[in-house]
Every structure is written in structure tokens, then in C-alpha cells.
Amino acid sequence: MKKLKITIDGKTIEVPENATVLDAAKTAGIAVPTLCHHPKLTPFGGCRLCIVEIKGIPRPVTSCTTPVSDGMEVTTSTEQLENLRKTVLELILSDHPNDCMVCEKAGDCTLQELAYSYGIRENRFAGERRIYEKKDGNPFLERDMEKCILCGRCVKICDEVQGVGAIDFTYRGFKSKICPPYEKDLDCEFCGQCVAVCPTGALTGKQWALKGRQRGVREVDTVCSYCGTGCNITLHVKDNTVTRVTSKEDTWNEGWLCIKGRFGYTFINSPDRLTKPLIRIKDRSSSLNSSNGLDDIFREASWEEAFDHIASRLSDIKTKHGSDAIGGLSSARCTNEENYIFQKLMRAGVGTNNVDHCARL
Amino acid sequence: MNKNITIQVCMGTGGMAAGGFEVLAAFESLMREKNIPAEFRKECSMHKVGCRGLCAKDVLVDVITDDRRTIYQYIKPEMVERIIDEHIVGGAPVSEWEVDEDYHKFHEKQVKVVLSDCGNIDPEDINAYIASDGYKAAEKIFASMAPEEVIDIMKKSGLRGRGGAGFPTGVKWEACRKVEAGQKYVICNADEGDPGAFMDRAVIEGNPHAVIEGMLIGAYAIGASKGYVYIRAEYPLAVERLKKAIAAARECGFLGKNILGKGFDFDIKIKLGAGAFVCGEETALIASIEGQRGMPRAKPPFPVHRGLWGKPTVINNVETLANIPYIIKKGHEWFSSYGTEKSKGTKVFALTGKIKNSGLIEVPMGITLKEIIYDIGGGIENGKSLKAVQTGGPSGGCITTDMLDITMDYESLAKVGSIVGSGGMIVLDEDDCMVNMAKYFLQFTQSESCGKCVPCRIGTKRLLEIMNRITKGAGKQGDIELLEKLSNDIKAASLCGLGQTAPNPVLSTIKYFREEYEAHLQGKCPAKACREMLTYHIIEEFCKGCGACLRACPAGAITGEKKKPHKIAPEICIRCGACFDVCKFKAVGKE
Numbered sequence: 001m002k003k004l005k006i007t008i009d010g011k012t013i014e015v016p017e018n019a020t021v022l023d024a025a026k027t028a029g030i031a032v033p034t035l036c037h038h039p040k041l042t043p044f045g046g047c048r049l050c051i052v053e054i055k056g057i058p059r060p061v062t063s064c065t066t067p068v069s070d071g072m073e074v075t076t077s078t079e080q081l082e083n084l085r086k087t088v089l090e091l092i093l094s095d096h097p098n099d100c101m102v103c104e105k106a107g108d109c110t111l112q113e114l115a116y117s118y119g120i121r122e123n124r125f126a127g128e129r130r131i132y133e134k135k136d137g138n139p140f141l142e143r144d145m146e147k148c149i150l151c152g153r154c155v156k157i158c159d160e161v162q163g164v165g166a167i168d169f170t171y172r173g174f175k176s177k178i179c180p181p182y183e184k185d186l187d188c189e190f191c192g193q194c195v196a197v198c199p200t201g202a203l204t205g206k207q208w209a210l211k212g213r214q215r216g217v218r219e220v221d222t223v224c225s226y227c228g229t230g231c232n233i234t235l236h237v238k239d240n241t242v243t244r245v246t247s248k249e250d251t252w253n254e255g256w257l258c259i260k261g262r263f264g265y266t267f268i269n270s271p272d273r274l275t276k277p278l279i280r281i282k283d284r285s286s287s288l289n290s291s292n293g294l295d296d297i298f299r300e301a302s303w304e305e306a307f308d309h310i311a312s313r314l315s316d317i318k319t320k321h322g323s324d325a326i327g328g329l330s331s332a333r334c335t336n337e338e339n340y341i342f343q344k345l346m347r348a349g350v351g352t353n354n355v356d357h358c359a360r361l
Numbered sequence: 362m363n364k365n366i367t368i369q370v371c372m373g374t375g376g377m378a379a380g381g382f383e384v385l386a387a388f389e390s391l392m393r394e395k396n397i398p399a400e401f402r403k404e405c406s407m408h409k410v411g412c413r414g415l416c417a418k419d420v421l422v423d424v425i426t427d428d429r430r431t432i433y434q435y436i437k438p439e440m441v442e443r444i445i446d447e448h449i450v451g452g453a454p455v456s457e458w459e460v461d462e463d464y465h466k467f468h469e470k471q472v473k474v475v476l477s478d479c480g481n482i483d484p485e486d487i488n489a490y491i492a493s494d495g496y497k498a499a500e501k502i503f504a505s506m507a508p509e510e511v512i513d514i515m516k517k518s519g520l521r522g523r524g525g526a527g528f529p530t531g532v533k534w535e536a537c538r539k540v541e542a543g544q545k546y547v548i549c550n551a552d553e554g555d556p557g558a559f560m561d562r563a564v565i566e567g568n569p570h571a572v573i574e575g576m577l578i579g580a581y582a583i584g585a586s587k588g589y590v591y592i593r594a595e596y597p598l599a600v601e602r603l604k605k606a607i608a609a610a611r612e613c614g615f616l617g618k619n620i621l622g623k624g625f626d627f628d629i630k631i632k633l634g635a636g637a638f639v640c641g642e643e644t645a646l647i648a649s650i651e652g653q654r655g656m657p658r659a660k661p662p663f664p665v666h667r668g669l670w671g672k673p674t675v676i677n678n679v680e681t682l683a684n685i686p687y688i689i690k691k692g693h694e695w696f697s698s699y700g701t702e703k704s705k706g707t708k709v710f711a712l713t714g715k716i717k718n719s720g721l722i723e724v725p726m727g728i729t730l731k732e733i734i735y736d737i738g739g740g741i742e743n744g745k746s747l748k749a750v751q752t753g754g755p756s757g758g759c760i761t762t763d764m765l766d767i768t769m770d771y772e773s774l775a776k777v778g779s780i781v782g783s784g785g786m787i788v789l790d791e792d793d794c795m796v797n798m799a800k801y802f803l804q805f806t807q808s809e810s811c812g813k814c815v816p817c818r819i820g821t822k823r824l825l826e827i828m829n830r831i832t833k834g835a836g837k838q839g840d841i842e843l844l845e846k847l848s849n850d851i852k853a854a855s856l857c858g859l860g861q862t863a864p865n866p867v868l869s870t871i872k873y874f875r876e877e878y879e880a881h882l883q884g885k886c887p888a889k890a891c892r893e894m895l896t897y898h899i900i901e902e903f904c905k906g907c908g909a910c911l912r913a914c915p916a917g918a919i920t921g922e923k924k925k926p927h928k929i930a931p932e933i934c935i936r937c938g939a940c941f942d943v944c945k946f947k948a949v950g951k952e
Contacts, residue, residue, distance in 0.1 A: 045659040046813045048854045059861075060853060065659035080853075087850040091819040124843065125823040150812060169654050169812060172637065174822040176812025 021063035036151035105201030148202040154194035211243035277306035327354035369423040373412025379419035387438040411567020413480025479567030487609035490570040498689035518693035519705030524678030537665040545585035551592035554638040555754030558785035561679035565599040569606035575682030638809035657857035700726035704770035714788035731765040753782025755802040756862035758869025794890035799866040800828040806863035817860030820851040901926040903948035910940035
């Protein structure tokens with residue numbers, strides 16, 4: 001791709017011709033504040049924080065939406081620009097609950113961070129605030145629309161990445177709001193992608209509530225065990241308990257997760273979870289009444305004992321009834337490699353082609 | 362008995378509201394009833410015409426005989442019989458119903474280009490337009506001109522966008538022509554939303570074919586095969602006439618495949634707007650046509666490069682397009698002979714407010730405001746004095762009485778902090794409070810903000826809150842400075858034209874009427890218009906004790922015996938002003 005030369009804050013750099021001014025600033029190592037911008041989504045240009053001055057253009061323009069052109073001269077910070085950014089932030093905060101003390105997002109909130117770095121305490125524009133009733137019936141997403149700054153990231157990710165389009169902008173003026181059609185309760189696939197991109201505390205996970213914010217939380221990078229896709233996830237662990245699952249943007253799955261990976265983590269610390277192999281101790285063939293197995297009794301066993309048991313039973317059946325009396329069904333929760341080994345076991349070990357996978361059903 | 366009689370009844374929205382339909386029906390039924398000889402009836406044609414400007418005098422009826430045109434004003438159905446008997450049959454016009462001097466003065470200084478056929482031809486009859494040299498411009502370019510030549514004429518004519526921003530039309534066309542693309546679009550922006558503006562509506566209602574022909578010429582110039590008219594659903598009559606006009610143009614071969622046998626295809630679709638003011642902004646308009654929420658996006662890229670469905674698109678306003686056939690027919694020299702050095706041609710204004718002759722006017726650019734107000738408009742109503750003129754509606758600013766010699770063109774108006782805008786012109790008199798007026802426009806822009814960008818969505822709300830407290834008498838010291846600061850920041854930081862201009866009424870009224878703001882901070886509304894700041898009392902010497910105010914008071918604050926002076930209890934009074942409005946004896950005072 002063709003490279004263009006542009007000057008930002010006196011630094012001359014080369015950037016690809018399809019870059020935006022914000023991309024160029026990033027390349028030059030210059031931080032420009034943003035709220036509505038997300039590198040994986042189409043530019044929005046709504047928060048107005050990333051405004052810059054460009055020589056030859058009479059008014060400030062948003063760097064996130066403006067394509068670079070050859071020889072462009074950009075200034076990212078002037079007294080007037082900082083002044084406008086401060087006004088914009090004050091306006092946002094004038095319509096915000098400002099309850100960082102009890103907010104789930106505190107410490108990880110872009111709005112809070114910006115308010116901190118611009119030192120906003122008094123607000124010249126204090127006034128009416130939007131008040132909404134919460135009505136989410138779902139167990140996953142907490143939507144506190146009073147904290148919503150209408151950056152549109154959730155709308156875009158739902159549309160552009162997830163392809164669902166469950167929410168959009170509604171109403172006009174100060175009453176503008178992001179919600180499902182006709183303000184009905186949210187009824188989507190609850191992937192939580194919107195939660196992942198929300199820069200404020202407007203969208204959080206219901207399961208996260210009161211489980212701890214940043215302090216004492218350890219992040220553990222691992223791979224999601226739900227399916228063969230193998231998304232990289234980060235477990236937030238506090239007191240040896242998983243309190244939240246996120247995914248980093250620089251992973252191969254680009255930080256995107258589905259409902260299971262993001263919210264289906266409570267099994268990890270569930271008391272019902274199996275931690276040792278169990279062997280059925282009641283012989284099912286001896287009782288005609290117990291065909292559903294619900295009355296069966298299990299006993300704990302070691303892995304060695306369990307594997308020995310499986311191997312000896314399979315050998316018995318194979319000897320007695322032949323290989324094709326045995327069939328294997330593997331799981332989508334296993335990796336591709338595990339599934340490969342499993343079919344190998346069935347074909348080469350047991351000697352049957354009776355092998356299938358739950359994802360095919 | 363006269364021969365060859367034409368009766369024209371004004372049937373713009375204004376004419377229809379005043380009873381134009383009933384007047385036309387009365388003519389039709391009475392002519393039949395009166396047993397007027399058949400051969401005479403054959404000679405006599407009756408039809409409706411579009412708005413002819415002077416809405417204040419509606420219903421206007423023209424009776425055109427061989428030798429003269431008689432114009433009647435304020436016609437009601439019951440007056441029709443006498444016009445038929447005395448004028449049409451008898452040959453003597455009913456002189457006392459003829460238009461007065463005002464009507465002629467109203468038209469004297471006007472120059473009609475866009476409106477030249479409005480009010481003269483039947484907008485629902487394509488043959489009427491063709492008979493008035495309609496579609497001759499299209500025929501001319503198809504017969505002998507290359508697209509580049511058409512663009513050249515537009516550039517030389519100096520025509521600039523009439524929607525408000527004043528961008529040179531020829532330059533816009535040229536930019537779009539140069540972009541290589543398989544598909545291009547022409548869009549007519551008929552999403553006229555400024556309060557008090559009705560230019561585009563009148564043009565489409567009065568002469569829809571001029572707009573269609575303008576679009577066809579534009580399409581030919583840039584190489585577009587599809588066009589859209591984005592028009593507000595609140596303009597049902599304009600939509601209906603446009604639909605009929607498009608169908609008729611298609612039937613006559615001016616739209617569709619192989620137009621005029623020259624192998625050029627172009628057709629037009631109508632897209633109804635759902636009443637959002639912001640959809641007049643071109644990128645929001647495009648989003649709306651595409652089925653998205655009408656929200657603007659940042660420019661560049663401009664629509665001429667990436668417009669509708671990502672294809673190069675030219676968006677022109679109704680009035681701009683309606684100028685085009687006339688420029689092609691009469692030449693760019695003719696067009697640019699009107700106007701100032703940088704603002705050529707004419708401009709249509711909707712003259713409303715406290716003006717005697719309210720209505721639709723078309724004047725050469727460069728005419729002074731004084732000429733518009735006093736010569737064309739006939740001065741202020743009810744002998745009151747002029748205070749200011751608001752141009753450009755909610756995006757514009759006010760012009761004060763000591764600036765009446767200002768010329769109406771893009772540059773002069775911008776210099777004083779106002780804009781030509783789409784052409785709304787609201788006249789304010791001594792009873793109008795400038796703070797209240799600015800608040801009204803701000804209410805409009807705030808509720809019409811799309812909500813996308815912070816300065817417009819929250820900033821205008823905060824401006825409005827400050828304006829609200831000032832007009833309630835609860836303003837604080839420093840509020841004026843805060844208004845100025847916030848207004849300037851909103852202008853600088855907003856995404857689209859709506860937010861960038863929304864604070865204009867506030868800034869311009871502070872600039873020219875700062876003392877009114879200061880008076881409000883002192884608890885006084887000088888124009889006595891901000892009701893919540895007033896106290897009402899009965900002036901005993903004028904009060905006849907009729908009880909009208911007592912009955913009108915919704916709060917039960919007025920007491921008194923019949924034929925004796927009444928009293929208003931200030932602690933109960935809700936300051937609604939109902940007593941003031943209802944009193945015939947001027948016995949209710951307000952302070």
C-alpha cells in the first residue's frame with residue numbers, strides 16, 4: 001500500500017494511505033483521548049474528544065474519522081482543543097450519576113480515567129440528568145443506561161461483529177437512548193460483546209456484582225474449554241475464585257467471546273462440580289426397574305482405577321460381541337487434537353468406525 | 362359576454378387552508394347551475410394554481426379575459442356568484458373585491474425566477490408546464506450540449522446552494538462528474554424543517570416539474586441514472602403533486618429509459634422523511650434513505666465521493682434545482698445579472714411574523730432588508746415598531762433595526778452573525794422578547810438533535826436550561842457569560858451543521874440585545890413576554906366588571922362582583938395570561 005507523509009505535532013511520519021489521523025497519531029506515539037472510538041469498529045465521531053487541528057481546515061475535526069492526506073499538518077493539543085475537550089467531558093459528567101464509589105467499573109473506566117486526567121471536580125454545566133428504570137430480566141447483562149454516554153460502541157459491535165443488531169439508538173435530543181426495539185426487555189444471545197467494549201459502567205456482567213474490582217484480583221491467561229475454537233481468555237481470580245472472564249484484544253480471537261466463554265464460568269467453583277472419576281457400583285443389568293440410571297450409586301475412584309476399568313470393560317465387550325458393538329461419541333468441548341486422538345482410539349484401538357461427535361447432532 | 366376566460370384559484374397549502382378548494386367548487390357548480398351557454402363554457406377554463414406568494418390575502422382568484430387580468434383577494438365561496446354574474450357574464454369586474462395597493466407593492470420589487478410559473482400554471486398538468494416552455498431546457502441540453510458544457514454554464518451562472526450553506530452548484534456537480542463510478546445519484550433535498558420556512562413546499566406544490574427538470578439536467582451533467590426526492594411526510598399536498606408530476610413526466614418520456622430518444626436513462630423515487638429536522642443534513646438524509654436512523658456522519662468523505670450506498674451523490678435543495686431549467690433556457694448571463702458579486706440570482710424567502718404582508722417572496726440577491734420589510738412586506742402589523750428580523754431560522758441570527766440597510770446575500774448576513782439559511786425570515790416587533798425567541802429556537806434544536814455527539818446532545822440541553830431559568834426570573838449572575846462560553850464551544854466541537862449553528866440565536870441575541878438578558882437577570886422582561894416573570898393586576902378605572910377574566914382564569918385567582926372592579930390574588934395567580942388575553946377593556950395590566 002502507498003505510504004503518505006504527514007506531520008503530527010512537529011513529528012513527520014509515514015503512514016499507509018488508508019490510515020486515519022488517529023491511527024497516525026498512534027504510530028507517532030502521541031496519545032489522543034477517545035471515548036467512542038474502538039479500533040475494531042467503524043469510526044463514529046460522536047464523543048468529540050479526539051478532535052485535532054489540521055492546517056487548512058477552519059474548524060477542529062475528529063481524528064478518528066478523518067483520513068490522512070499527503071503533507072497533512074496536524075496539531076493534537078492546543079489550549080483551545082484542551083478547552084473543548086474539557087467542556088465535552090464536563091457535559092458528559094453533567095449527565096452521569098458520578099457514583100464511582102459503588103460502580104462496578106471503577107478503576108477500569110475510560111470516563112473515570114479522563115475525568116481524573118482532566119481534573120474535573122466542579123461542573124459548570126450541572127443540570128437535569130436522565131433517570132431510567134432498570135428492567136432487565138436476563139441473568140447476564142446489567143444495563144445501567146443512566147451511565148450510558150451514547151458512544152455507540154455496543155450498537156456497532158452488536159451489528160458489525162456479532163451480526164445481531166439487538167440494540168440501537170432511539171429517541172432524539174437529550175432523551176436519546178440505546179435500547180432494544182420499542183424499549184422491550186433485552187432478548188438477544190447475551191454474548192456480552194457489548195459489555196466488553198463499553199467504556200463506562202453502563203454495561204457490566206450481572207455475575208460480577210460485588211465480587212471485587214481491581215484490588216487483589218489476579219489475571220490468569222488461559223484457553224476457553226467450551227469448544228474447539230480455543231478462544232484465549234483471561235480469568236480474573238480473587239481469593240482462588242474466578243470472578244470474571246475477559247479476553248484481550250491482542251489474542252487471535254481479537255478479544256471477542258461468546259456467552260459461554262464470557263459468562264459460563266461459574267461451574268469452575270461450583271460445589272456440584274466433579275473433581276474425581278466416579279465408578280457406578282450398582283450393576284444395571286441385574287435390575288430391570290432401574291433403566292434410567294437415576295437410582296444408580298457411584299463411588300469415587302482414582303484415574304488409574306477408572307482407566308483400568310474402562311479398558312477391561314471395552315476389551316470384554318469387544319471379545320464377546322465384536323468391535324462394532326462399541327461406538328464412541330466425542331465432545332465439542334475437546335480440542336481438535338483430542339478429537340483426533342479419540343477417533344484414532346476408536347478406529348485403531350477398538351477397531352470400529354462407529355465414532356461421532358456431538359457438534360454433528 | 363367575454364370570450365376565452367380563465368379562472369385561476371390559488372391552491373397552495375395557504376390557499377387551501379383559507380378555503381381555496383371550496384371556492385373552486387363554488388365556481389364549478391354555479392357555472393353549471395346558472396345555465397350559462399355551452400359554447401361559452403367551452404371557452405371558459407377553471408383551474409387551480411400553486412402558491413402565488415401573498416398568503417395573507419388568500420383566497421386569491423384571478424379572472425383572465427381577453428384583454429385583462431383581474432385579481433380578487435379574500436374570496437369566500439359565497440362571493441363567487443356575484444363575480445360570475447357581474448364580471449364573467451356581465452363583463453364588469455367587482456371592483457371593491459379587487460386586490461388593493463398592498464398587492465401591487467408586494468410584487469413590485471420582486472423578481473420571479475423560481476416562482477415565475479408558480480401561481481400561473483396548473484401544477485397538476487404537465488401540459489401547462491410544457492406550454493410555459495417547460496422541459497425546453499432538458500431538450501436543449503440533450504440536443505446540443507455535453508455534460509461538461511452544462512456544468513460550465515452552472516459555474517458561470519454563479520448559482521449557489523439555496524438550502525443554506527451556499528456551496529456553488531456547478532463546482533459540486535463538477536466534483537461528482539469527475540469521480541468514476543458505475544452508479545451515481547442525484548438527490549433533491551426537500552426536507553424543509555426550519556420553523557417558519559415554506560419555500561420548498563410552495564415550489565413543489567406550485568411547479569413540481571421545474572424540480573424534476575432540474576434533477577434531470579443535474580443527472581445528465583454528473584452521469585446519474587437514479588434520483589431521489591427526500592421530502593417530509595408532513596407535506597402531503599406537495600408529495601401528491603410530486604407523485605403526479607413524476608408519473609406524468611414518465612408518461613411523456615422525460616423520465617425513464619432512453620429519455621428523448623438520446624439513450625440516457627434517469628428515474629426518480631420519492632422517499633418520505635419521518636419528520637426529523639436533522640435529516641435535512643445531507644449525510645443524515647443519505648442514512649435515512651438507506652433505511653438507517655437519520656444521524657449525520659463526519660465529512661470528509663463528502664457525498665460527491667461517497668454518498669448514497671457509498672456511490673457518488675449530488676444533493677441539491679429544491680429551490681436550487683428549480684432555478685436550473687431557467688438558467689439553461691435563458692443563459693447564465695441573464696441569471697448572473699441579478700444579485701451581488703458573490704451571490705447571484707434571486708432568493709425565495711418565507712416572510713412571516715409580525716409583518717403585514719406575510720407570504721412567499723422572491724427577490725434579487727442584494728436587495729436590502731429595509732426594502733423587504735417596508736416595500737414588499739408593507740411594514741409591521743398593527744402600527745407597532747420593528748424590533749428585529751430573524752433570518753435562517755434556528756440556525757441563524759437576528760438583524761436589528763439599525764442594520765436595515767444590510768443587503769441580503771451570503772456574505773453580508775454571515776458578517777453580522779446570521780445566515781441566509783433556507784430562507785425563513787421572521788419579523789419581530791416590540792412585543793417580542795429576544796431572550797424568549799432564542800429560547801424557542803433552542804427548544805427546537807435540542808429536541809431535534811440526533812443525540813450522536815455530546816456538545817449538541819447535552820450542550821444544547823444545558824443552554825436551554827440556562828435560558829429557561831433566565832426567562833423564569835431565576836437567572837444567576839454569570840449566566841450570560843456561561844451562555845457565551847458554552848455556545849462557542851458547542852459551535853466549535855459539534856459534528857454537523859445542526860449543532861454547529863444551534864447556538865447562533867443565543868449568541869446573536871446576546872450580541873445585539875445584551876441589555877434584555879441583563880434586564881431578565883434583574884427580574885424584568887422588557888417586552889413583557891416572559892409570562893413567568895410578570896405579575897398581573899386589574900386596572901380599576903378600566904374594569905367594567907364584566908366577569909370575562911374571572912371565567913377565563915384557570916386558577917380561580919380572580920374575584921369580584923358584577924359591574925364592579927375585579928381583583929387578582931397574586932398568590933393564586935399562575936401567570937398564564939388568560940385574563941390579559943380575554944379582557945376587551947385593557948383593564949388587565951402586567952408588570
